[in-house]
Amino acid sequence: MPLSPPVPRALRHTRAIQVEAFKRDDGLWDLDARLTDVKVNDVTLASGVRAGGTPLHELNLRITIDLELTIVDAEAASDAVPYPGYCDVIGPAYKQLAGLSLMKGFRAGLKERLSGVLGCTHLTELAQVLPTAAIQAFANDVIKTRDGAGDLLPHRPFQIDKCHGLRADGPAVAMYYPRWVAKAASS
Numbered sequence: 001m002p003l004s005p006p007v008p009r010a011l012r013h014t015r016a017i018q019v020e021a022f023k024r025d026d027g028l029w030d031l032d033a034r035l036t037d038v039k040v041n042d043v044t045l046a047s048g049v050r051a052g053g054t055p056l057h058e059l060n061l062r063i064t065i066d067l068e069l070t071i072v073d074a075e076a077a078s079d080a081v082p083y084p085g086y087c088d089v090i091g092p093a094y095k096q097l098a099g100l101s102l103m104k105g106f107r108a109g110l111k112e113r114l115s116g117v118l119g120c121t122h123l124t125e126l127a128q129v130l131p132t133a134a135i136q137a138f139a140n141d142v143i144k145t146r147d148g149a150g151d152l153l154p155h156r157p158f159q160i161d162k163c164h165g166l167r168a169d170g171p172a173v174a175m176y177y178p179r180w181v182a183k184a185a186s187s
Helices: 091-097 106-114 121-127 130-138 171-176
Strands: 013-023 029-039 043-045 048-050 055-065 071-080
Touching: 013 130, 029 121, 029 130, 055 121, 055 130, 071 091, 091 106, 091 121, 106 121, 106 130
Parallel strands: none
Antiparallel strands: 013 029, 029 055, 043 048, 055 071
């Protein structure tokens, strides 16, 4: 169902986040993430005027992960920033992501290593989408979701109870995974 029609309005700002996943020839995976902020009108910053339609932020983050979803390498680049020469020097700090698991304590580890002045607010915010992006990339490739296997599954599909739509006591699981449906708790 689409959103309701908006009241009359004028676009002022666009933030775009894109994540692409690549399977590498060496068996590892790269997640390339990009955050772009663009204002419609000119913006006056302490560092000067940024023309409308040009990126205020154009930030890139690449993490390399293994099949267990552990980060083995990371790099960041800031191609457009509000304060050139200052904002764009933090990239090497993102190497600290190496060793973190996307599935166990990632956001806490990210905060511990790169929050506040230890990193770039926007790159750190961008990194927070990487766990779910990795799961989507791995689904049906590395992680066998077993969709379409009917009720012949020997193990409970991993996606059950990971979201509202696939809650174990819900109608979607009853329809698509009847063997794994849980009865709602009685009051």
